[in-house]
Amino acid sequence: MNTVRGWAARAGGGVLRIFLVLAALFWLLPTLGLLISSFLSPTELNEGGWWRALTAPSKLTAENYERLLANDTITGSLLSTVAIAVPATLLVLVLGSLAGYAFAWLEFPGRDWLFLIVVGLLVVPVQVALIPVSELFGTIGLFETTAGVVLFHTAFGLPFAVFLLRNFFAQIPRELLEAARLDGAGELRLFARVVLPLGGPAIASLGIFQFLWVWNDMLVALVFADSANPPITVALQQQVRQFGNNIDVLAPGAFLSMVVPLVVFFAFQRQFVSGVMAGAIK
Amino acid sequence: MAATASPKSAEVRRRRLVAAAFLLPALVLLGALVVQPIGYSVYRSLFDRSGGTFVGADNYLEILRDDSIRTALRNTALWVVLAPTTATALGLIFAVLTERVRWGTAFKLLVFMPMAISMLAAGIIFRLVYDHDPHRGVANAVWVGVHDTFAESSAFPKARPGRDSPLVPADGGAFVTRDPVRAGVPVLLPLVGVAAEALPEGTRPAKAAGAEPGRVTGTAWQDFTRGGGGRTNTVDPAESAYAGMRIEAVKDGRVVDAATARADGTFTLSAKADGALLRLPASNFREAYSGVEWLGPALVTPAIIGAYVWMWAGFAMVLIGAGLAAVPRELLEAARVDGASEWQVFRRITVPLLAPVLAVVLVTLVINVMKIFDLVFVIAPGAVQDDANVLAFQLYRTSFGTNADPGLGSAIAVLLLALVAPVMFYNIRRMRREARR
Numbered sequence: 244m245n246t247v248r249g250w251a252a253r254a255g256g257g258v259l260r261i262f263l264v265l266a267a268l269f270w271l272l273p274t275l276g277l278l279i280s281s282f283l284s285p286t287e288l289n290e291g292g293w294w295r296a297l298t299a300p301s302k303l304t305a306e307n308y309e310r311l312l313a314n315d316t317i318t319g320s321l322l323s324t325v326a327i328a329v330p331a332t333l334l335v336l337v338l339g340s341l342a343g344y345a346f347a348w349l350e351f352p353g354r355d356w357l358f359l360i361v362v363g364l365l366v367v368p369v370q371v372a373l374i375p376v377s378e379l380f381g382t383i384g385l386f387e388t389t390a391g392v393v394l395f396h397t398a399f400g401l402p403f404a405v406f407l408l409r410n411f412f413a414q415i416p417r418e419l420l421e422a423a424r425l426d427g428a429g430e431l432r433l434f435a436r437v438v439l440p441l442g443g444p445a446i447a448s449l450g451i452f453q454f455l456w457v458w459n460d461m462l463v464a465l466v467f468a469d470s471a472n473p474p475i476t477v478a479l480q481q482q483v484r485q486f487g488n489n490i491d492v493l494a495p496g497a498f499l500s501m502v503v504p505l506v507v508f509f510a511f512q513r514q515f516v517s518g519v520m521a522g523a524i525k
Numbered sequence: 526m527a528a529t530a531s532p533k534s535a536e537v538r539r540r541r542l543v544a545a546a547f548l549l550p551a552l553v554l555l556g557a558l559v560v561q562p563i564g565y566s567v568y569r570s571l572f573d574r575s576g577g578t579f580v581g582a583d584n585y586l587e588i589l590r591d592d593s594i595r596t597a598l599r600n601t602a603l604w605v606v607l608a609p610t611t612a613t614a615l616g617l618i619f620a621v622l623t624e625r626v627r628w629g630t631a632f633k634l635l636v637f638m639p640m641a642i643s644m645l646a647a648g649i650i651f652r653l654v655y656d657h658d659p660h661r662g663v664a665n666a667v668w669v670g671v672h673d674t675f676a677e678s679s680a681f682p683k684a685r686p687g688r689d690s691p692l693v694p695a696d697g698g699a700f701v702t703r704d705p706v707r708a709g710v711p712v713l714l715p716l717v718g719v720a721a722e723a724l725p726e727g728t729r730p731a732k733a734a735g736a737e738p739g740r741v742t743g744t745a746w747q748d749f750t751r752g753g754g755g756r757t758n759t760v761d762p763a764e765s766a767y768a769g770m771r772i773e774a775v776k777d778g779r780v781v782d783a784a785t786a787r788a789d790g791t792f793t794l795s796a797k798a799d800g801a802l803l804r805l806p807a808s809n810f811r812e813a814y815s816g817v818e819w820l821g822p823a824l825v826t827p828a829i830i831g832a833y834v835w836m837w838a839g840f841a842m843v844l845i846g847a848g849l850a851a852v853p854r855e856l857l858e859a860a861r862v863d864g865a866s867e868w869q870v871f872r873r874i875t876v877p878l879l880a881p882v883l884a885v886v887l888v889t890l891v892i893n894v895m896k897i898f899d900l901v902f903v904i905a906p907g908a909v910q911d912d913a914n915v916l917a918f919q920l921y922r923t924s925f926g927t928n929a930d931p932g933l934g935s936a937i938a939v940l941l942l943a944l945v946a947p948v949m950f951y952n953i954r955r956m957r958r959e960a961r962r
Binding site: 259263274293362364368372374397399401402484487500508519 | 540541543544545547548550551552554555557558559560561562563565566569615619622623625626632634635636637638639640641642643644645646648649650651652653654656659660661663666835840843844847892895896898899902903906907917920921924925931934935938939941942945948949950952953956957
């Protein structure tokens, strides 16, 4: 009986390993394919599959990247992405933690139902706001401006930010705040000296989450960004039309757009995961 | 919790002012860019394209009438049914299995990585994976490879009889000799039309077959000399043999004998073939199998759903993994000691204990899938975008660009909002319950 079980377990273990190896290949090959393609010259790309380079690494060349980095449209679009993602992240952090603190520790009429409205806004799709906000931005001159895109991203990042930070701040021991208040600290000082430092982990998670969200966005940029100087996602999307003839542009372009998110992801894995878990209802 | 109605002392007023200062920036943005648009969308959806004429529910009726929107609705339904369940099931399997191998952490990292990249980048990645050309798209490269391992591939696509050839086309793409063959008289089976680089590797020059008494001999070859100089229906020195060509001898519609051409194109049939017609069956000339049209109208939506699952299975895996860590090990051990198989433990203990986590993952993915836009926009080639259409994509197409109809677009937006509304109310209720506790 025992040996039969042991044998079955070993066989099962083998099947399990094979299954996981296959799954790993499924997850690895698509990205690897594009990565290798990005290092193949246009002539090589026309001649056959990227997998041929696995046995002939000498085919690899950085010329696509050199050409792309010399291309002002692409480098300009990367700068546009930075110019949108950084302020949109900082604004969400600042406004979100201010409001989160107010909801957690300040007393004012209507606090609870106001917070419930914010919770309700968590799942509102950005699509609902595309037409109304483009009309609004059109009237106040924010359409096709970086500021407009930043404000839009900030607004749609706020419900989650307020929700996450309010819940996190609410766990700060009351005595800590009372003690600081007794020492005569004003609310702003209390917020800056006590609440923000304690909220560090939640703020970091939120920051990474929001940053990746905005960096990776295409739809909002497609509608609101300056079409003469769009962020990288839109710049590349315009190239997809010609897919097949310009893999030598799209592949390295996609990787350039992925470098920053991947660095952030690998550097701040833990914060990213906790951000994702907290955002599970977004 | 709520502020008590106290006498309006200066202190209370000051506190409220402070609260307002903390809240106002966020609330103004939320009000102007999230709340107001909801109201405006509902209002705008009741007006026509130009916004000047009130049309009542017409835009909503149009959603049901318009073919392209109906496709979008159908596809969105397919997405909602397939994508979250597949991603969650895979996430569950991965979360459970990775606990048992040493490289589980590396595996998790690999599967979770796509979460960090944009849908645009993932779209480009999969556009390449699904490329129809098996020399470019890895999906078809593998598919064709597997197919050719099990099905005979033909060596001579596009081969056909030349002028004055003794061969004529027959049923189903085969070729057959005009006249019956005789034992002892070498037969010529000349064809043309195979590109030099399409000939199998190691193809050698053809040789004219010698006569053998009591047997039917012959040569199958490419009756064409590159650069000119070859004579029609003659085996010239530089002409290529059709090594491996299958030849059948047919009498009264029945195959009486068959042979395969040797490396020099010659073949030998027994005396049974005497008086028969020689046929080159169609299997010699089938076009090379070119794989599946992943991004064709029929498969494009499942293919894009595949790309989505690739992106989001990691999300499910990480959340379920965290839930799994909270499952008491003793419970599983106790069941194993009681003789439960691994499958029973999984089915009867692990999954029920994980039910709340699975529900959260599923709901999150359903909401996410209803809004899916980028992947469809990027992966579906222009010609099949109508077939791949989903609600959020249709909304974009209706609302912007030439021929935009903001009235109809707003109606689709309201529909989208209505679809996520149940989750909205669920979140609010859960929050209220937690606040009361």
